[in-house]
Amino acid sequence: MQIIATNLAQPTSITWMGQEVITGIYKTPTNQPIYLGKEIVAEDEVSDREVHGGEFKACYLFSETHYAYWKNLYPNLKWNYGMFGENLTVSGLDETEILIGSIYKIGEALVQVTQPREPCYKFGVKFGSQRVLKQFVKHGRPGTYVRVLEPGFVKTGDVFILKEQAKNSLTTAQFFELLFSKNKNQEHLKLAINNDALPPFKME
Numbered sequence: 001m002q003i004i005a006t007n008l009a010q011p012t013s014i015t016w017m018g019q020e021v022i023t024g025i026y027k028t029p030t031n032q033p034i035y036l037g038k039e040i041v042a043e044d045e046v047s048d049r050e051v052h053g054g055e056f057k058a059c060y061l062f063s064e065t066h067y068a069y070w071k072n073l074y075p076n077l078k079w080n081y082g083m084f085g086e087n088l089t090v091s092g093l094d095e096t097e098i099l100i101g102s103i104y105k106i107g108e109a110l111v112q113v114t115q116p117r118e119p120c121y122k123f124g125v126k127f128g129s130q131r132v133l134k135q136f137v138k139h140g141r142p143g144t145y146v147r148v149l150e151p152g153f154v155k156t157g158d159v160f161i162l163k164e165q166a167k168n169s170l171t172t173a174q175f176f177e178l179l180f181s182k183n184k185n186q187e188h189l190k191l192a193i194n195n196d197a198l199p200p201f202k203m204e
Contacts, residue, residue: 001091002092002157002158003154003156003157004089006032006033006088006154006156007027007081007088007089008028008045008087009044010026012026014125014126016122023125024044025085025126026085027082028080029082033155034087034153034154035152036111036151040053041087056114058111058145059087059088059146060086060087060145060146061093062089063089064089065091066139067081067083073135074127074128074132077128085123085126086143088154090160093144095116095142095143095144096171097171098171100169100195101167101196102164102169103162104146105160105163106160108150108151108153108154109148110150110163111147112197114197114198115175116142116144116172116175117142117143118179119142121133137176140176140177141173142173143172169191170192
């Protein structure tokens with residue numbers, strides 16, 4: 001895996017249900033290294049700290065490979081990296097292979113894979129249709145958040161170096177399916193509950 005783009009956002013105002021809301025989903029590429037902090041990427045807008053940022057969602061990664069799929073569905077959007085609100089656009093990121101809990105060195109930073117991104121209405125506003133939320137879930141390729149174990153700068157071109165492969169874990173794709181499926185895979189559920197790379201959660 002390799003960083004293709006580093007992306008940051010300025011506060012952007014959108015209208016939802018008649019109310020003005022500030023969001024940080026409108027990220028665009030920067031030609032400078034970015035600093036991965038313990039709970040947030042420096043100089044990046046995180047408007048809703050209840051669902052973004054923090055220990056388990058310090059930085060969001062999305063696969064460059066999936067852009068073609070979405071461009072085909074939404075050809076009239078203005079496309080650039082950062083479109084999915086990701087801080088790092090990454091080549092070779094495969095949600096069906098990357099394990100929750102695995103630890104990687106990227107540039108100066110040491111990160112641990114935590115959880116996939118769950119789409120919200122702001123994502124729908126950006127794409128011009130709330131229908132995209134169901135499409136995102138059905139596609140099953142949500143990218144992943146990481147926990148930052150050692151803060152540091154990362155830049156375009158930096159390669160992910162696997163430092164520790166997670167054991168007795170599940171992939172981000174499997175966990176994403178677990179979140180939205182009606183009939184939970186009990187084996188995957190047990191793996192998730194016992195995984196300390198994930199925050200405490202309740203699965204209905």
